[in-house]
Amino acid sequence: MGGALLEYWKKGDENFTIVDPFLEDAPEGVRLVAQQGDLGDKRFDVIIVAIKPQMIDDILPDYAPILNDGGYVISMAAGASIARISKVMGDAPVIRIMPNLPAFVGKATNGLVAGPGVRDDQRKHAHAMMERTGTVVEVADEDQLDRVTAVAGSGPGYVFELARAYVAAAEGIGFSHEQARALVLGTLEGTIAMAIDQDDKSLEDLRNSVTSKGGTTAAGLDALNGDGAVSRKFEQTLEAAYKRAVELR
Template sequence: MEILLVGCGKMGGAMLRRWLDAMPARFTTVNRSGRALPPGTEHVAGHEALAGRRFDAIIIAVKPQQIPEVMPDYADLLADGGCYVSIAAGYSTGSLANLLNNAPVIRLMPNLPALIGRSVNGLFAGPACADLHRELADQLARTTGMAVWLDDEDELDRLTAVAGSGPGYVFEIARSYIAAAEALGFTAETARSLVLETMGGAIEMAARSDQDVAELRNSVMSKKGTTEAGINVLRRDGQLDDLLRDTTRAAYDRAVELR
């Protein structure tokens, strides 16, 4: 199978590394940035170098704002029976199909832990897609983590707000938590280790447990103890709930704007 990857930034590169290890396909990448690419990949600088070639699948990995300018140049490179798979946030299957000769389009919304095989991938297939297109997209997703097929495109944009953008929220929370540990007197190196190991252990414990996370939280607290004192600050006036609700809503609203 011949697959073309248009764009190879952080997300596209992370997924490509997993695909190269697990998929029986030959990958060609279009990458103008000069970013180092993994071995086993053919690289070209633009569509001009691909004249006369056809690909069984073309993966769209450019920024959503670049799609109207970049992707029409690739509209004639799709082989008969092929499909486009877009990992660009927000840009709808309908808008993509309008740019790409009404070809079959699947949206695959990953997140950055694809690099370690722990991506949460949401998928939605446009109306022109056949079972073989869905099977290919499912394989692309499961090679990098879990695959969740969604019934409508709005649900995919909501998943983007929670999971697609989610690692960014987690990293920002970790950054703030590390800064708080430093403010208590730990070195930057020790603060980072303490926070990341604490967060990693807690998340793994929650993932392995059947208990509700609120129950797990309560299991850490003793009446008038240190954890309760900290939790009372975190939950003051519902500020944390409001902040995360506003965070995911802002990401979802932006995904809607990009359609």
């Protein structure tokens, strides 16, 4: 995920350095070193944490001395709290982010929460960086970021599963897999684009605009969610994902 974000981050004015003992190549214009000791006396305005949470206590303390005075930390380490990151980074201000999979195509939906001591210019800088990768939703606290995880962080999985079921159903009424995939993905892409373009209209209004009384769409919608089963299933889905995010803190 860090590599996907970097492809869009580096379109800004910042200079990036990656520290990774296993990475063989870095994107064009990005410096790559194998370990912290290879950085020499270089110091940084921002340190981005893109490691597994279980590695934080062993690795991050070595990076606290190379953060410039007045610098801050951006963390995308899932489940690692702002307090934990700040402590190992010498009480540096920390911003946590929660990107999602469409970052790979520059269409991420990112959650962002600023911890204690983060200046407004730092928050704006992090927001601008994340905006290069897609949409940014700032939230008030880390509990809200866990809810972002449930909705957007895990969201692509839900959408892929819905699309898979939709394609399978289209095959079931006689289309080849290629035809069904083209019909379903094209419909999803166009419908989402329309919802974004016509954001002055509610989703209910947009749904109703294509639903004629007694027509095919009305019949399909009644079968899909006439008893509210889909709505309840989404509520259960988000609640389960949020509960798990809390457990992983």
